[in-house]
Amino acid sequence: MAEIRVPTLGESVTEATIATWFKKVGDTVAIDEMVCELETDKVTVEVPATSAGVLSEIVAKEGETVGVDALLANIDENAEGKSATSSSDAAGPQEVKEEPEASDDGGDADGNPVDIPVPSLGESVSEATVGSWMKNVGDEVSQDEILCELETDKVSVEVPAPASGVLSSISAEAGTTVEAGGVLGVIASGAKGGKPTASAPASDEKPASPEPSSGKKDVENAPSANRILAEKGISADEVTGSGRDGRVMKEDALAAKKSSESSASSSAPIPRGPVAAEDANREERVKMTRLRQTIARRLKEAQNTAAMLTTYNEVDMTATMEIRKEYKDLFEKKHGVKLGFMSFFTKACCHALKEVPDVNAEIDGTDVVYKNFVHMGVAVGTPTGLVVPVIRDADQMSFAAIEKKIAELGTRARDGKLSMADMQGGTFTISNGGVYGSLMSSPILNPPQSGILGMHKIQQRPMVVNGEIVIRPMMYLALSYDHRIVDGKGAVTFLVRVKEALEDPRRLLMDL
Incomplete structure (x- = not known):
C-alpha cells in the first residue's frame, strides 16, 4: 500500500485546501500521474501519484483543509481497477458522457432517492452550521456538483451531490446546526440533473456547440473560484482557466473579478472625478476566514x-x-x-x-x-x-x-x-x-x-x-x-x- 501525502507547500505555508480530485476510488493511476489539486493563499499545487496501482481510499475530501505531510489517499499497488480517467480524456466527447448515464435519471443506479449526508467534519468536530445552499428544491443537479456549504469554527466544508437528479427536499435549511452523519436533503429521480451536456440527444449527430473543444464542460472548477465568480455574476465560460485541462483556479477568478470591477469603474460615470476609480483599483477584497x-x-x-x-x-x-x-x-x-x-x-x-x-x-x-x-x-x-x-x-x-x-x-x-x-x-x-x-x-x-x-x-x-x-x-x-x-x-x-x-x-x- 502506497501513501499520497501533502507535499511541502512553500515557505510560511502550513496548510492547504483540497480543491479537486482528478481520480475516484477504484480508478487506476500511473506513477507521477496527477491525482488531485491543492489550493493555498499563495499557490496551486498538483499532487502526483507516488506509485502505480488502484486508488483504494481518499482520506481528505474536496473542501477539507489539510496540513503539510497529512495523508491524502492510499494506492493499492497490487489491485486492478477500472480504466484510468486519463484514458477517457483522450476519447471523444461521447465517451466522456457514457459514465454518468447510469444515474442520469436521478437517484442511485436503480432510480431510488439518495440522501445527501453530512460529510466528515474533521477530528473532534461533531457538528456544523449550514451556511448557504447553492441549489433550491426542484433544481436539477449533477453528481459531484456543490450543493451547499457547512461552517464550523475551524473549516468550511462544501457538500457535493452524491448522484445526479432533482433536489426533491432540503432537510436542513441555512442556519441549521447539523451533526456529522446527518441528512441534509434528498435527491430524487424523475429528471435529468445538472449541466446541459447531460441532455445530449441519443442521435448520431455531432454536437452543435464547440463546448467539447473548450474542455470546460468535463472539468470541475475550483470551489473557491466558483464562489468568487458567483459573487460577481461572472460566467465561468468567460474565464480562461490556468489549471489542469483548462480548469478555472482561484487566481483566475480573482483576475476576472478585478477586470470586471475595473471595467465597471471605467464605464460608469464618476461624479467626483477619477479619485474613486483610482482608489478602487488599489483595493483588495478578501473573504474572511471561517475562524x-x-x-x-x-x-x-x-x-x-x-x-x-x-x-x-x-x-x-x-x-x-x-x-x-x-x-x-x-x-x-x-x-x-x-x-x-x-x-x-x-x-x-x-x-x-x-x-x-x-x-x-x-x-x-x-x-x-x-x-x-x-x-x-x-x-x-x-x-x-x-x-x-x-x-x-x-x-x-x-x-x-x-x-x-x-x-x-x-x-x-x-x-x-x-x-x-x-x-x-x-x-x-x-x-x-x-x-x-x-x-x-x-x-x-x-x-x-x-x-x-x-x-x-x-x-x-x-x-x-x-x-x-x-x-x-x-x-x-x-x-x-x-x-x-x-x-x-x-x-x-x-x-x-x-x-x-x-x-x-x-x-x-x-x-x-
Missing part, C-alpha cells in the same frame, strides 16, 4: 448580550519580577520549563475568584451557575486569529504545571493543532496585550463567561512611595465583566485582590 468570522460573531454577541463594563487598576510588578529573577534558573532546571509571568497572574486570579465567585459564574436563562472550579482561558494570538485554549482545573495546579500547560497549548495553537475540546469549557479568561506593546485596553468578554482580565505592557514610571518619588515597573490591569451578574463592588474587589497578590506574592502561600 475570523467566528471571532467576529462571538465578540459581537458579547456586546449585544452582556451588560459589559470595565474597571481598571495598576500593579507594581517589583516583587513579582524580583522573585522571578531570583528563582527562574533553579525553576527551569528542576521543572524543565521557564518561569514566566502568566503563572503568577493565573494563580492570582484563581485566588481572587474564590473570594468573588460571581466573576467565575455564568448566566443561564434566569439562573446563575456558580463554578466550584477554575478552567482558565488564556488568549493566544496566531497567524489566523485569536484563539483561547483552556487550562482545566487551574486552581488545583502548581506554578510549574501551569507554565508547562501554557507552553504546550501555545505551541499547539501556533501550529494549528488545537482541538475543539482544548477551547471549550473556560470559566474565566486572561488576555495579555502587553506582549504586543499595549499600554491600556478594554478586553471583550468571551461568552458565556462573566469576566476577563487584560494584562498590559510593564513600563517604568515615577511613583510616590512613602512620600518619595521612585521609579517602579508598573502595569495597568483591566477587568471587563458582565454587570448583570457582577456588581461594581465585586469587580473592584477582584481586581484589588489580584493587585495585592502580585505586589506581595507571599499572600498566595498564606491564602490571604
Whole structure:
C-alpha cells in the first residue's frame, strides 16, 4: 500500500485546501500521474501519484483543509481497477458522457432517492452550521456538483451531490446546526440533473456547440473560484482557466473579478472625478476566514448580550519580577520549563475568584451557575486569529504545571493543532496585550463567561512611595465583566485582590 501525502507547500505555508480530485476510488493511476489539486493563499499545487496501482481510499475530501505531510489517499499497488480517467480524456466527447448515464435519471443506479449526508467534519468536530445552499428544491443537479456549504469554527466544508437528479427536499435549511452523519436533503429521480451536456440527444449527430473543444464542460472548477465568480455574476465560460485541462483556479477568478470591477469603474460615470476609480483599483477584497468570522460573531454577541463594563487598576510588578529573577534558573532546571509571568497572574486570579465567585459564574436563562472550579482561558494570538485554549482545573495546579500547560497549548495553537475540546469549557479568561506593546485596553468578554482580565505592557514610571518619588515597573490591569451578574463592588474587589497578590506574592502561600 502506497501513501499520497501533502507535499511541502512553500515557505510560511502550513496548510492547504483540497480543491479537486482528478481520480475516484477504484480508478487506476500511473506513477507521477496527477491525482488531485491543492489550493493555498499563495499557490496551486498538483499532487502526483507516488506509485502505480488502484486508488483504494481518499482520506481528505474536496473542501477539507489539510496540513503539510497529512495523508491524502492510499494506492493499492497490487489491485486492478477500472480504466484510468486519463484514458477517457483522450476519447471523444461521447465517451466522456457514457459514465454518468447510469444515474442520469436521478437517484442511485436503480432510480431510488439518495440522501445527501453530512460529510466528515474533521477530528473532534461533531457538528456544523449550514451556511448557504447553492441549489433550491426542484433544481436539477449533477453528481459531484456543490450543493451547499457547512461552517464550523475551524473549516468550511462544501457538500457535493452524491448522484445526479432533482433536489426533491432540503432537510436542513441555512442556519441549521447539523451533526456529522446527518441528512441534509434528498435527491430524487424523475429528471435529468445538472449541466446541459447531460441532455445530449441519443442521435448520431455531432454536437452543435464547440463546448467539447473548450474542455470546460468535463472539468470541475475550483470551489473557491466558483464562489468568487458567483459573487460577481461572472460566467465561468468567460474565464480562461490556468489549471489542469483548462480548469478555472482561484487566481483566475480573482483576475476576472478585478477586470470586471475595473471595467465597471471605467464605464460608469464618476461624479467626483477619477479619485474613486483610482482608489478602487488599489483595493483588495478578501473573504474572511471561517475562524475570523467566528471571532467576529462571538465578540459581537458579547456586546449585544452582556451588560459589559470595565474597571481598571495598576500593579507594581517589583516583587513579582524580583522573585522571578531570583528563582527562574533553579525553576527551569528542576521543572524543565521557564518561569514566566502568566503563572503568577493565573494563580492570582484563581485566588481572587474564590473570594468573588460571581466573576467565575455564568448566566443561564434566569439562573446563575456558580463554578466550584477554575478552567482558565488564556488568549493566544496566531497567524489566523485569536484563539483561547483552556487550562482545566487551574486552581488545583502548581506554578510549574501551569507554565508547562501554557507552553504546550501555545505551541499547539501556533501550529494549528488545537482541538475543539482544548477551547471549550473556560470559566474565566486572561488576555495579555502587553506582549504586543499595549499600554491600556478594554478586553471583550468571551461568552458565556462573566469576566476577563487584560494584562498590559510593564513600563517604568515615577511613583510616590512613602512620600518619595521612585521609579517602579508598573502595569495597568483591566477587568471587563458582565454587570448583570457582577456588581461594581465585586469587580473592584477582584481586581484589588489580584493587585495585592502580585505586589506581595507571599499572600498566595498564606491564602490571604
